[in-house]
Amino acid sequence: MARIAYILLTHKDPDGIIAQAERLTAGGDFVAIHFDGNAAQDDFDRIQGALASNTSVAFAKHRVRCGWGAWSLVEASLLAVRAAVDAFPRASHFYLLSGDCMPIKSADYAHDFLDRDDVDYIESVDFFNSDWIKTGPREERLIYRHYFNERTHKDWFYRSMAWQRKLGLTRKVPADLQMQIGSQWWCLRRRTIEQVLQFCDRRRDIMRFFRTTWIPDETFFQTLVRHLVPDHEIRCRSLTFLMFTDYGMPVTFYNDHYDMLLGQDYIFARKISAQAKDLKARLGKLYTTKNVDFQISDEGRSLFRFLTGRGRSGRRFAPRFWERESTVGRERQLMMVTCKKWHVAKRLVDRVRQVTNMPAVDYLFNEDSTPLPDLGGIQSTLEKRTRHRRALVRMLFDYWETDKLVLCIDPANVDLMQDFYNDKATVRLLEIDCDFTDDYLIGHARRVGLAGDRTPQETIDRLLPTIRYDVKFESDRLRDAGFKAFYRIRESATVDENTTPLAAFLDIPVDKAREIAASDYLFVD
Structure with missing residues (x-):
């Protein structure tokens, strides 16, 4: 033992x-x-x-x-x-x-x-090829000699490094060691x-x-x-x-x-x-306790990221100066569908494709696997898509030779929605308001790593109100943003009640909107 x-x-x-x-x-x-x-x-x-x-x-x-x-x-x-x-x-x-x-x-x-x-x-991960060090000196930790402590003699610490850099007093890492770093x-x-x-x-x-x-x-x-x-x-x-x-x-x-x-x-x-x-x-x-049965769920880090992330608004990517001047196109109509249940939004846009033959894209700013045409590499990563969002959408209009485009976007991405609303194009937004059962929210928590199959019920009970509030908070934020041409359809509404906003959002005849709204599998979990 x-x-x-x-x-x-x-x-x-x-x-x-x-x-x-x-x-x-x-x-x-x-x-x-x-x-x-x-x-x-x-x-x-x-x-x-x-x-x-x-x-x-x-x-x-x-x-x-x-x-x-x-x-x-x-x-x-x-x-x-x-x-x-x-x-x-x-x-x-x-x-x-x-x-x-x-x-x-x-x-x-x-x-x-x-x-x-x-x-x-x-x-222990590679010192030079990993991103383990988040802030502060990197290779300077090794190639310079440190005789002063950064915490107690900050001026001398950085002054010493500057002198060594100026005088070319760098040193080599021992040749037979591959430098590693870690906790x-x-x-x-x-x-x-x-x-x-x-x-x-x-x-x-x-x-x-x-x-x-x-x-x-x-x-x-x-x-x-x-x-x-x-x-x-x-x-x-x-x-x-x-x-x-x-x-x-x-x-x-x-x-x-x-x-x-x-x-x-x-x-x-x-x-x-x-x-x-x-x-x-x-x-x-x-x-020193005996016979304890530990239920390992290991959701600590993902839960921490989730809870701290709620204080932030959207992604941290700012548009480049030249992107701010770009435009999707004054004569074009961009229609954004937002829904926390991604599978519901995907079903809706799929029906839009079938009924109207209108180009429609799934969560291109949220899912790396979203099918997209080859646009020269701008579509290759989520980071590129988000950073060059207007250019990407303009290229999609050009690729399909259309003046109408539907795309899905997560409710948390309010900054992306606002950026498109600031464009010269005609922009409309449709929110799909779904019902969220406790079982669905628990499943969602497990899918995104906030909980595991063995997470104790007490932890689940404490987590559920937070997740439910987060979903409601995102919906309230959309309504408070003051977006023009903002429409809503609801899971609890009738086909007739959902037909009118769908027709206005897609700018299509009522009979075609009714055909989409009447899809009986739209809200099935």
């Missing part, structure tokens, strides 16, 4: 550290602690005194003064790792944690999980840890290189593990659940996140708010 030596990097909250160590060792595992050299000696003495009798706890040989983004974080990790290797010969795995981490699974679950596959768990929170097997330590003792040149790189805790272990371990023995992921905002800041969890955290396919989570005392207490008891 797996026995875990937890490498605990800490800098505050002595009582929390003591509780964490006692909790983890009570589950049959080990703990090696590094307490930041910047913290008070009295706090460290209190931790040592409280855990002195616990033979499953060890301490790093000495304390390093740690700084964010600095080599000191790697040095502290290595000191604690060496202490764990020496003190716990029965440890099969070494798991790096911070004081802000809490277990979201039981010890039994963690041991069974690690016994399942003989692999290392560490996120600093890993779980490695004993033999991997021993290989890493031997490599550190043998390759002083590599150690000197990393000592002056910037944020080496995201590159050091990630690169060495890839260098020493075959790819098939590495799972490129962390076992610690953490999320970041669009601005690169870690998401903090609070008391009401308990059920969501337990449903994630991870063993620990960070960061837990210091004020989330109830969450900490519940998670603290969890690790």
Whole structure:
């Protein structure tokens, strides 16, 4: 059975550290602690005194003064790792944690999980060819020597880089290493840890290189593990659940996140708010609890993107200056059909094609697979279609040699609708108002990744009102936008009631509009 030596990097909250160590060792595992050299000696003495009798706890040989983004974080990790290797010969795995981490699974679950596959768990992707770094310096982390900390000596940090750039003092990455980057929170097997330590003792040149790189805790272990371990023995992921905002800041969890955290396919989570005392207490008891059945739904990240995305309006692509001057065409009629149930809108435009022989396109700004003619590449990606939307639609009019075109557009894309309304063309909008049952909304949540087949019912119950409100919010936003020539048909309306707005929207005779409205399968889910 797996026995875990937890490498605990800490800098505050002595009582929390003591509780964490006692909790983890009570589950049959080990703990090696590094307490930041910047913290008070009295706090460290209190931790040592409280855990002195616990033979499953060890301490790093000495304390390093740690700084964010600095080599000191790697040095502290290595000191604690060496202490764990020496003190716990029965440890099969070494798991790096911070004081802000809490277990979201039981010890039994963690041991069974690690016994399942003989692999290392560490996120490590190509440093130069991935988009892992969202903001700030990229290759400058490696090719320049960093003697100043960006957090504490910002002016000197950037001044030093500028001088090195001006003087041509760049350096090469070690030739035999393929630089990797990823989360600093890993779980490695004993033999991997021993290989890493031997490599550190043998390759002083590599150690000197990393000592002056910037944020080496995201590159050091990630690169060495890839260098020493075959790819098939590495799972490129962390076992610690953490999320970041669009601005690169870690998401903090609070008391009401308990059920969501337990449903994630991870063993620990960070960061837990210091004020989330109830969450900490519940998670603290969890690790030593027996016979817990965890329902893994893993919807945390998609749910976070959904909830934060509700504060934004449409896509972030702005038209180019030359696009603003372009036009679909003064004499042309563009008819936009919007509906949250995409299959309903697609059925409607398909009937429009059959009954009127009018060109009609499905969700060309929302679905990459929407069939489109070859227009020289402008249609090749969603990004290109959205960015060059007027040019694309003008080319579709030209391709089909028509003055009338129908297209589907998602209700969330109000900015695209507004852009077309600002064109010289005649633009009309039809909203299809559908009924949304709870079963449909649950299915929608699963289709878009907000929930899984094993998501607990309590989570579903909390999610449903939010999704329902979101659908209603999009509809209300359309009506508040003040669009001219805005028509609506409703699932709950009769054929006669839907015929009139359809005829006006499509500018077709009433009998043809009635033929479309009478399609008995239009609203079937």
